[in-house]
Amino acid sequence: MVRSDTPDGDVPDVWPADSRGAEDCTREQSLELLRQTVIGRLIHTDDAMPAVTPSCFTLDSLGEVVVPVPATWRADLMDGEVVGFQTDRFDEQTLQGWTVLIVGRSRLVTDPVKIAGLRHRGPLHWGHRPTSGYLSIHPELVTGQRFGS
Numbered sequence: 001m002v003r004s005d006t007p008d009g010d011v012p013d014v015w016p017a018d019s020r021g022a023e024d025c026t027r028e029q030s031l032e033l034l035r036q037t038v039i040g041r042l043i044h045t046d047d048a049m050p051a052v053t054p055s056c057f058t059l060d061s062l063g064e065v066v067v068p069v070p071a072t073w074r075a076d077l078m079d080g081e082v083v084g085f086q087t088d089r090f091d092e093q094t095l096q097g098w099t100v101l102i103v104g105r106s107r108l109v110t111d112p113v114k115i116a117g118l119r120h121r122g123p124l125h126w127g128h129r130p131t132s133g134y135l136s137i138h139p140e141l142v143t144g145q146r147f148g149s
Helices: 027-034 112-121
Strands: 022-025 039-046 049-056 065-070 082-090 097-108 131-137 141-147
Touching: 022 027, 027 097, 027 141, 049 065, 082 131, 112 131
Parallel strands: none
Antiparallel strands: 022 141, 039 049, 039 082, 065 131, 082 097, 097 131, 097 141
16 A cells, blocks of 8 residues: 655555554643644635635734734634634654644634734744734634644
C-alpha cells in the first residue's frame, strides 16, 4: 500500500497503537496549545459557500481569538456570525502533533483602545495585506486532540 502524502510513501496496513492514538485535550490544554503558534485558518462563509482562509492570530486576555480582517472583505457581514478557527502543529516525519478547533460568534473589534493595542502588539498581517480592522472570536466550543503521543 503506497500513499504519496506520507514522508516515505509507505504506509503499513495496520498502524502500531502508539503511533495512531488520538488523545482528547481539555479546554485549558487546547487553549495552551493555541498559544504555541501564530498562524491558523479562519473558517467562514463567502457568498453562502464554505471558505477557509489562512490567518495570523493572537489570543487575547479574555481567551478570544483575534484575527486581522483583510481590507478587501466586507467585515460588517461577518459581525455576529458563527465562525471557526483551527490551528495545528505536526511533525511530518513522526506524524505526531496536535490540532485545536474553536467555534464561536465573531465580533468586530470597535474599542479604539483595543484596536490601538492590536496594531501595536497584535497579530501579524498575513502576506502584508492591508487590514480594515480586527475580528474577535469568542470560544464557545473548544476541541483539541494530540496525535501519536
